[in-house]
Amino acid sequence: ITSIGPGAAIPGLQAIAGMAGDNIGVNGLEAAVEDAATGLWWNAQGGQWTQSAAGPLFGDAQANMQGPPSNLNWNLQDNPAGALANLTSNLITGNTYKIYIRARDFSGNLQNGFASVQFVWGGGQPQPGGVYYVDGISGDDNNSGDSPSSAFHSLNRAVSAAPAGSVIIISSGVYHENVFISVQDLTLRGLPGAVMDGDSNGDGVPDIQTGIMVNGASGARLEGLALRNYQSGLLAGNASGLNVSSCVFTGNTMSAVQVNGSQNVNIAWNVIGGGQRGIEADGDNLRIRNNTVYANTGTGISVSAQSGYEVKNNIVAGNQWGILVNMPSSIDYNDVLDSGDANYGLMVASNTIPSSGLKGPHDISVDPDFVDMSNNDVRLYEGSQCLGAGEGGLNMGAYQGAGVVYTPEPLVVEHLCDIGGWGTEAGRFSAPTDVAVARWGSALYVTDSLNFRVQKLTVDGRFLGEFGSFGSGPGQFGGPIQTAVGVATGPVSGDVTQGGLLYVADPGNWRVQLFLADKYLSSFGTRGTGPGRFEAVSWVAAAPRTNTVYVSDEVLNRVQVFSALGVYQYAIGEGILNGPRALAVHSPGADDSEATLYVVDGGNNRIAVFTGTTLSASWSGDFAGASGIHVDNNSHVYVSDTRGWILVYSGGGRYLGKFGAPGPGELEFQQPKGLATDPAGYLYIADNLNDRVQKVRIMGTDLTAPGPVNPAAAYVSPWYALLNFNAPGDDGGAGTAAWYDVRFSSTSAITNPEAFEAALPSYLPYPPRPAGSGEGIIASGLEPGHTYNLALRVYDESGNYIQTPNLAVTTPLKVPT
Numbered sequence: 096i097t098s099i100g101p102g103a104a105i106p107g108l109q110a111i112a113g114m115a116g117d118n119i120g121v122n123g124l125e126a127a128v129e130d131a132a133t134g135l136w137w138n139a140q141g142g143q144w145t146q147s148a149a150g151p152l153f154g155d156a157q158a159n160m161q162g163p164p165s166n167l168n169w170n171l172q173d174n175p176a177g178a179l180a181n182l183t184s185n186l187i188t189g190n191t192y193k194i195y196i197r198a199r200d201f202s203g204n205l206q207n208g209f210a211s212v213q214f215v216w217g218g219g220q221p222q223p224g225g226v227y228y229v230d231g232i233s234g235d236d237n238n239s240g241d242s243p244s245s246a247f248h249s250l251n252r253a254v255s256a257a258p259a260g261s262v263i264i265i266s267s268g269v270y271h272e273n274v275f276i277s278v279q280d281l282t283l284r285g286l287p288g289a290v291m292d293g294d295s296n297g298d299g300v301p302d303i304q305t306g307i308m309v310n311g312a313s314g315a316r317l318e319g320l321a322l323r324n325y326q327s328g329l330l331a332g333n334a335s336g337l338n339v340s341s342c343v344f345t346g347n348t349m350s351a352v353q354v355n356g357s358q359n360v361n362i363a364w365n366v367i368g369g370g371q372r373g374i375e376a377d378g379d380n381l382r383i384r385n386n387t388v389y390a391n392t393g394t395g396i397s398v399s400a401q402s403g404y405e406v407k408n409n410i411v412a413g414n415q416w417g418i419l420v421n422m423p424s425s426i427d428y429n430d431v432l433d434s435g436d437a438n439y440g441l442m443v444a445s446n447t448i449p450s451s452g453l454k455g456p457h458d459i460s461v462d463p464d465f466v467d468m469s470n471n472d473v474r475l476y477e478g479s480q481c482l483g484a485g486e487g488g489l490n491m492g493a494y495q496g497a498g499v500v501y502t503p504e505p506l507v508v509e510h511l512c513d514i515g516g517w518g519t520e521a522g523r524f525s526a527p528t529d530v531a532v533a534r535w536g537s538a539l540y541v542t543d544s545l546n547f548r549v550q551k552l553t554v555d556g557r558f559l560g561e562f563g564s565f566g567s568g569p570g571q572f573g574g575p576i577q578t579a580v581g582v583a584t585g586p587v588s589g590d591v592t593q594g595g596l597l598y599v600a601d602p603g604n605w606r607v608q609l610f611l612a613d614k615y616l617s618s619f620g621t622r623g624t625g626p627g628r629f630e631a632v633s634w635v636a637a638a639p640r641t642n643t644v645y646v647s648d649e650v651l652n653r654v655q656v657f658s659a660l661g662v663y664q665y666a667i668g669e670g671i672l673n674g675p676r677a678l679a680v681h682s683p684g685a686d687d688s689e690a691t692l693y694v695v696d697g698g699n700n701r702i703a704v705f706t707g708t709t710l711s712a713s714w715s716g717d718f719a720g721a722s723g724i725h726v727d728n729n730s731h732v733y734v735s736d737t738r739g740w741i742l743v744y745s746g747g748g749r750y751l752g753k754f755g756a757p758g759p760g761e762l763e764f765q766q767p768k769g770l771a772t773d774p775a776g777y778l779y780i781a782d783n784l785n786d787r788v789q790k791v792r793i794m795g796t797d798l799t800a801p802g803p804v805n806p807a808a809a810y811v812s813p814w815y816a817l818l819n820f821n822a823p824g825d826d827g828g829a830g831t832a833a834w835y836d837v838r839f840s841s842t843s844a845i846t847n848p849e850a851f852e853a854a855l856p857s858y859l860p861y862p863p864r865p866a867g868s869g870e871g872i873i874a875s876g877l878e879p880g881h882t883y884n885l886a887l888r889v890y891d892e893s894g895n896y897i898q899t900p901n902l903a904v905t906t907p908l909k910v911p912t
Contacts, residue, residue, distance in 0.1 A: 126194060126195065126196045127194070127195045128192050128193070128194045128195075129192065129193045129194075129195070130192055135489070135495065224257055224258045224259055224260035224261030224262070224280070224281075225241065225257075225258075225261055225262075226241070226261065226262045226263075226264065227240045227241065227247065227253045227256060227257050227261060227262070227263045227264070228240055228241070228242060228243050228245075228246035228247065228253075228263075228264050228266070229246055229247045229248070229249065229250055229252075229253045229263060229264070229265045229266060229270075230243070230246035230247075230248070230266040230268065231248060231249070231266065231268030231269065231270050232266070232267075232268050233246070234246035234247050234248040234249075234266075235247070235248050236248045236249055236252040240252070240253055240256055243266075246266065249270070249272060250263070250265065250270055250272050250274050250283075250291070251272055251274060254274055254275070254276065254281070257278065257281060258278060259278045259279040259280050259281065260279070260280045260281075261278075261280075261281055261282070262282040262284060263281070263282065263283050263284065264284050264286065265283065265284065265285045265286060265289040265320065266286050266288075266289065267286055267287060267288030267289055268288065268289065268290070269290045269291075269292050270289075270290065270291050270292070271291075271292055271293070271294075271295035271303065272291065272303070273293075273303050273304070273305050273306060273307070273308070273325075274291075274306070274307045274308070275308045275310070276307065276308065276309045276310075276312050276315050277310065277311065277312050278312055279312055279313050279314050280313070280314035280315070280316075280336075281312065281314070281315055281316070282315075282316040282317075282318065283307070283315075283316070283317050283318070283320060284316075284318045284319055284320075285318065285319040285320035285321065285342075286319065287319070289319065289320055289321065290320075290321040290322075290323065291306045291307070291320060291321065291322045291323070291325075292323055292324050293305075293306060293322075293323070293324045293325030293326070293347075294323075294324035299324075301324050301325050301326050301347075301348055303325055304325065304326045304327065305325055305326065305327045305328075305329075305330050306322040306325040306327070306328045306329060306347075307322065307328070307329045307330070308330050308331070309329070309330075309331035309332070309334040309337060310331070310332050310333065310334070311332070311333045311334070312334060313334065313335040313336045313337075314335075314336040314337075315331070315334055315336070315337050315338070316337075316338045316339075316340075317329065317338070317339045317340070317342055318338075318340050318341055318342070319340075319341045319342065320342045320343075321342065321343040321344075321345075322342065322343070322344050322347065322351075323343075323344070323345045323346045323347065324345075324346045324347065324348075325347045325348075326347065326348050326349045326350075327347060327349050327350045327351075327353055328344040328347040328350070328351045328352060328370075329344070329351070329352045329353065329354075330350075330353050331353070331354045331355065331357060332354075332355045332356055332357070333355075333356050333357060334354065334357045334360070335357055335358045335359055335360075336358075336359050336360075337354060337357055337359075337360045337361070338360075338361045338362075338363075339352060339361070339362045339363075339365060340361070340362075340363050340364045340365065341364045341365065341493075342365045342366075343365070343366045343367075344365065344366070344367045344368075344370070344373075345366075345367075345368055345369045345370070345471050346369045346370060347370040347371075348370060348371060349370070349371050349372065350370070350371065350372040350373075350375055351367045351368075351370050351372065351373050351374065351391075352365070352367065352373070352374045352375065352376075353372075353375045354375065354376045354377060354378065354381075355377045355378070356377060356378055357376075357377070357378040358378050358379045358380050359379075359380045360376060360378060360380070360381050360382065361382045361384075362374055362376065362381075362382070362383045362384075362386065363382070363383070363384045363385050363386065364384075364385050364386070364493050365386045365387075365493055366386070366387045366471075366473060366493050367386060367387070367388045367389075367391075368387070368388065368389040368390045368391060368413075368468075368471060368473065369389075369390050369391070369471060370391050370392070371391060371392050371393045372391060372393040372394050372397065373386075373388040373391045373393075373394065373395045373396055373397075373411075373414065374386065374388060374395070374396045374397065375394070375397045376396075376397070376398050376399070376400075376404070377398075377399040377400075378399075378400065378401065379400060379401040379402055379403070380402075380403065380404075381398055381400055381403075381404040381405070382404070382405045383396060383398065383404070383405065383406045383407075383409065384405065384406075384407050384408050384409065385407075385408040385409065385485070385489065385490075385491070385492065385493055385495075386409045386410075386492070386493055387409070387410045387412075387463075387473050387492040387493040387494070388409060388410070388411045388412075388414065389410070389411075389412045389413050389414065389465070389468055389473055390412075390413040390414065390468060391413075391414045391415070392414075392415055393414070393415050393416065394414060394415065394416040394417075394419050395411035395412075395414035395416065395417050395418060395431075395433065396409065396411055396417070396418045396419070397416075397418075397419045397420075397442075398418075398419070398420045398421070398424075399420075399421045399442065400420070400421065400422060400424060403424045403425070404420070404424045404425065405424070405425040406418060406420075406424075406425065406426045406427075406429065407425065407426070407427050407428045407429065407455075407485070407486055408428050408429065408485035408486055408489055408490075408491050408492070409429045409430075409431075409491065409492065410429070410430045410463045410473075410481055410491050410492035410493075411429060411430070411431045411432075411433065411438075412430065412431075412432045412433065412462075412463050412465075412468075413432070413433060413468065414433045415433065416433060416437060416440055416447070417431040417432075417433040417437065417438035417439055417440075418431055418438070418439050418440070418453065419439075419440040419441075419442055419447060420440075420441065420442065420453065421441070421442045421443075422441075423452075423453060425455075426439075426453055426454070426455045426458065427455030427456060427457050427458060427486070428455065428457045428458065428484070428485045428486040428491065429455065429458045429459075429491065430458070430459050430460065430461060430463050430480075430481050430484070430491050430492070431454070431458060431459075431460055432460045432461060432462060432463070437449035437450075437451075438451070438454070438460060439451055439452075439453040439454055440453075441453065457484075457486070459480065459481075459484065461480045461481075461712065461713070462712070462747060462748075463475060463479055463480070463481045463491070463492065464476045464478065464479040464480070464481075464747065464748070464749055473492070473493075473494075474494050475490065475492065475494055476749050477749075477750060478744075478748065478749050478750035480715060504752070505752060506743065506751070506752040506753070506754045506793055506794075507793070507794040508754045508762060508791050508792070508793050508794070509791060509792045509793075509794060510761040510762050510789065510790075510791055511777065511790040511791055511792055512555065512556065512789075512790050513556075513761075513787045513788070513789055513790075514539070514541075514552065514555075514556035514779075514787060514788040514789075514790060515527065515541070515556070515786060515787040515788055516786055516787055517786035518786075519546055521550070521558045521561065522550065522552065522556065522557075522558035523786070524541060524543045524546065524550070524786045524787065524788075525543060525544070525545035525546045525786060526543075526544045526545045526783050526784065526786065527541050527542060527543055527544065527768075527769075527781045527782070527783060527786065527787070527788060528542045528544045528576060528768045528769060528781055528783060529541075529542040529576075529723070529768060529769030529781055530542070530769050530770065530771045530779045530780070530781045530788050531597075531769075531771050532554065532771045532772065532773045532779065535774060535834065535835075535861075535862075536554050536773040536774050536775070536834055536836060536856075537856055538551050538552065538553065538554075538559060538856075539551070539552045539553065539554050539556075539771075539779065539788075540552075540597065541781070541788055542576045542599070542769065542781070543561075543576075544576040547563055547564055547565040547571070547572045547576070548561050548562065548563035548564065548572075549561065549562055549563050549576075549597075549599060549610075551613060553855070553856055554773055554777070554779075554790070554856075555790075555852040555853075556788075556790075557853070557855070560613055562610065562613050562614075562615070563599075567603075567604050569608075569615045569618070570608065570610075570615035571604075572599070572601050572603060572604070572608075573601060573602075573603025573604040574602065574603025574604075576599065576600065576601065576602070576603075596609055596610070596611055596616070596637070596659060597609070597610040597611070597613075598610075598635045598637055598644055599635070600632045600633070600634060600635045600646070601618070601632065602631060602632040602633070605620055605621055605622040605628075605629045605630075605632060606618045606619065606620040606621065606629070606632065607619055607620055607632060607635050607644070607646055607657075607661065609660070609661065617660065617661065618661070619657060619660075619661025619662075620632065620646070620661070624651060626655070626663045626666070627655065627657070627663035629646065629648050629651070629655075630648055630650035630651050631648050631649050631650040631651070632646060632648070633646075633647040633648060633649045633675065633676050633677075634646070634647045634675075634676060634677045634678045635647075635678070636678035636679060636680045636692075637680065638680045638682055638690045643656060643657070643658065643659070643664075643690070644656070644657040644658070644659065644661070645657075645667075645678050645680060645692060647675040647676060647677070647678050647694065648675070649674045649675055649676055649697065652668070652669065652670075652672045652673055652674065652675065652698075653666045653667065653668050653669045653672060653675070654666065654667040654668050654672070654675055654678065654692070654694060654705075655667075665708065667692065667705055667708050668694065668703065668705065668710070671703070671710055672694065672696050672698075672699070672703060673696060673697070673698025673699045674696070674697035674698035674699075675694045675695065675696055675697070675703075676694075676695040676696075676697050676721070676722065677694075677695040677721070677722060677723045677724045677769070678692065678693065678694055678695075678724065679692075679693040679724045679725050679726045679732070680692055680693075680726070681693070681726040681730060681746065690706075691704060691705070691706055691711075691726075691746075692704070692705040692706075693724050693726060693732060694724075695718065695721045695722070695723075695724050695734070696718075697718070697721065699713075700715075700716075700717075700718050700719055701713050701714055701715055701716070701718060702714040702716075702718060702721075702724070702732075702734065702744075702748070704748070712747075712748055714744070714748040716742075716750070718734070718736075720736040720737040720738040721734050721735070721736055721737075721742075722735050722736065722737045722766070722767065722768045723735035723767065723768045723769045723770050723781070724770070725769075725770035725771055725772065726746065727772040727776060727778075728772070728774070728776070728833075728892060729776065729892060730745065730746030731743060731744070731745065731746070731751070732744040732745070732746060732748075733770045733772075733778060735764075735767040735768055735769070735770055735780065735781075736767070737766040737767070737768075738757065739755055739756055739757030739758070739763065739764045739765065739766075739767070740753050740754065740755035740756065740764065740767075741753060741754055741755050741764075741767065741770070741778075741780065743793070754793075755767070759785055761789075762789070762791065763785075764780065764782050764785065764789070765782065765783065765784035765785050766782075766783040766784045767780050767781065767782050767783065768781045768783050769781040773834070774833045774834035774890065774892070775833060775834050775890035775891070775892065775893075775894045775896065776792070776793075776833075776892050776893055776894045777790055777791070777792055777894055778790070778791050778792070778793060792894045795893050797826070797891065797893040797895065798893075798895060799826040799827060799891075799895060800827075800891070800895040800896060800897045801823040801824055801825060801826070801827070801832045801889040801890070801891050801895065801896065801897050802823035802824045802827045802828035802829075802866065802897070803823060803897065804820050804821070804822075804823045804887065804889055804897065804899055805820060805899060805900075806818040806819065806820040806885075806887050806899060806902060807819055807820065807902075808885075808902060808904045809871065811904050811905070811906055811907070812906065812907070813877070813878070813879035813880070813906050813907055813908065813909065814875065814876075814877055814878065814879070814906070815873050815874060815875045815876075815877055816873070816874045816877065816883075816885065816904050816906075817871055817872075817873055817874075818837070818870075818871070818872050818873075818874060818885070818887065818902075819869070819870065819871050820870050820887075821867055821868070821869060821870065822863060822864045822865060822866055822867060822868040822869070822870045823866060823889050823897065824865075824866030825866075825891045825892070826891065828866050828867070829866055830865070830866060830891075831863055831864065831865045831866065832863040832866075832889045832890065832891060833863065833890050833891050833892040834863070834889070834890040835861060835863055835870075835872060835887060835888075835889060835890075836856065836887070836888040836889075836890065837856070837857050837872065837874045837885065837886070837887050837888075838851050838854035838855060838856060838857060838885070838886055838887075838888075839854055839855055839857040839874060839876070839877065839883045839884065839885050840853070840854040840855070840883070840884045841881055841882070841883055841884075843884065844884045844901045844903075845884050845885070845886035845901050846900075846901050848898065850886075851886055851888065851898060854884075854886070855876065857874045857875055857876045857877070857885070863889070877906050878906065879906050879907060879908050879909065880906060880907070880908040881905070881906055882903060882904070882905045882906075883903070883904055883905075883906065884901050884902070884903055885901070885902045885903075885904060886898060886899055886900070886901055886902065887899045887902075
C-alpha cells in the first residue's frame, strides 16, 4: 500500500494489491479504517462504511476488480463504485488514520494477513493553505502566526491571514470574539480549554450576537471548540460540506448550531445544552450523529431537509421538544427523553404535530444518567443504558470511552454477625427465605420456611417469639414459605407497615395472611385467575404509610394491589411483566401517592420500575439469578442473587457495586434471598442454604457519629421509665438522628457494645427530633420491684452511633398514689 499527496496531509490513498499465484487477478478488497484519535473503526459492510467501537470488521470495500494483479488500483478518495463516499465525507482533515486492506481471489481465498498504512487525511484535495496558530495569552497579532512560538493573539487576525484550505489551531484561553468565515475549506481546531465567550462583560448577558458565522464558504470545519453565552453559537448559510465535531455549546440564548440552505453537512460528537434551541439544520444530505443535546428551553434537534437526512446515535434529553423534522427519513439509535411537548414532532407548514411514528426501531426513551446535567456535566455514568446502545455498538451521545467516568469503588462491607444457624429450636432456621425489620428496629422477622413459621428476634438475633405451623388453617402455612413479610423499613419503608400489620405470603395455600402484634388477623386470596386470586403467591410488599399491599404472581405475570385488609384494588404489569418475583416499595413523600414499585422481572432479565401503573424505568443487566430486592431509606436498592452475591444500585438504577461470593463463610452466601435494612442502614440478608441471616454494614463516606447525649430518668413506674434528654444531631450536634434504641438488663450493667447487644429492647417507637429539641421516650417492658440497667444508642442513617453510659433505675413495687 502506498500513499500519495503533498507532505503528511494527503489528498487520497491508493492501494495496489494482488494475490500471489493467482494469475487471473483479485476479485475484491476488504478494508477497515482506524481513527487513531478515538480508537473507533470505520468498517466496510454491505457496500457502506459504518462506525463501530469494534474492529477491524473486514467487509467489501471494492468488488469485481478484474485484471492482472500488478494493474489493480483502488483509490480511497474516488472509488469507482461509490462505496466509499460515506467514508471520505466523515474523515476529518488533519486527523491521523490507519487503513488495513486484504485481498480476495475469485475462489474466495483471502490474503494471508493484511497490508496497512498510517496516513493523515487531507480532505480529499491538496491543501494550498498553511497552518496558523492562535494563543490568547502569549500571542501577538503582529506575529507571523505560522508556529506556536509566533502565534497570533486573536482569532480574527488568524482568519484574516489564512487562505483557503488553512488550518487554524487555537490554544487554551477565553476569546471574546465573533468570527466570520468566508474562505473555502477553513478549519478552526480548538485545543483543550479553547473557549469562545459572547459575554465579555461577565454579567451573564450576551453582548456579542454570534460566535462563528459561515456564509457562502464551503468545506468549513469546526473542531474541539467551546462556544458559550452568545445569542447564536454558530450561524451558517450556504455552507456546503460544513463539519462541526467535538465542540461544546452551552448557554447560547437563541440557538447553538443553526445551519441554513446547506448540503453535505456533518454535525457529530458535540455537546449542546442550556440554551433555547440546540441543532437547527436546513438543507440536504444532513448527518447529525452522536451529539448530546440537553436542557434547551425549545427544540433539541430540528431538521428541515430537501430530500434526506440522518439523525442517529444522539442523546436528546430534557428539552421542550425532542426531535422535529419536516419529513420522515433516517432516525434511529437515539435516546430521546424530553420534559415538555413531545419526544418527536412533524413540522407541517407553521404547525408542529407530535408524531411518535417517527421513533426509530432502535430508539429508546430512558434517563441517560448524566453525571450532573444542572452543571453541564453530561458525561455518562457507568450503567447508563446509552452505553453501547448506538449503531455499531457505539455509545449514544457525544462521549466514547472517556464518558464512562463513574467506575464505582469496591464496596467496603463489614460483617457484623450471623443470626441463626440450622435447627428447629427457637432462634435457629431451616432455609430462611425472607427477613423484615419492624418499625423503628423494634424486631426482626425471619421467614423460617422449612420449619413453617415466622420467628421474631431482636436486630442482634435474640429470640423474642414465633408463630405459624404446617397446615391450611388460620395462621398456618402450606408448603415452604417461598417469600415472606411485606416491604420496607423504619420510618419511610419497611417489611412491617406503620400500623404494625405483618403480611406473610402463603403460596402453598394461595393466600396472603395478616398478623397484628404477632397474632393472626385475617387472610385474603384463593387459587384462580380472576381479580384477587393467585396461581402463585410469589412475593408480598406493603407501602409503609397507607398499608397498600402488592402481591406478585409469576404464573399470571402480574402484580395485584390490595387495601390494607386485603380488598382488591387493581393490577400492575399485565402484558408487560414476565415471571415477576420479588418486590420492593419506596415512598419518598408524606404519603404513598409517590410510591415507586421495584419488581424483579425474571423472564425479562431486568428490574422493572413502576410509578402507579406506569412502567417508568427498566434496568437491564445480569439479573438471571435475582431472587430478592429491597430499597432502603436512602433510596439504595439491594438485589440478592442466588449465585452468591448482593448487587447495589441507586434508586435511579445506577450500578454502585456488589459484594459476596458463594460459600459458607462471612460475606459468603448460598442462594441468598430476602433482604431488609434497619433505620441505621444495617443490611440483613436471608442466607437460605446456610440457614442463617447475615447482618452487614456497607461503609460510606459519613463516619461522623451523632452528638453526645446524657439521658436522665424523669419518672419511673413499676412497668416503665421515662427518659428525658436533649436530642443529639445526625452528625455531631447538627441535623436529625435516624434511630433511638433503648436496651435494658436486670442482670448486668450495659457498659460496652457486647452488653448492649445482649440486652433486651425496651421502648415504644419515637421518631427522633431535630438536634437540641427536648426528648422524652419511654423504656417499657419493666416489672415492679426490680433494679434495671438502661442504655441508649443513637444512630444516624449510615450506621454510626453513640452509646450512653449505663443508667440504673429501680421500679417501685406498686403504682405510686
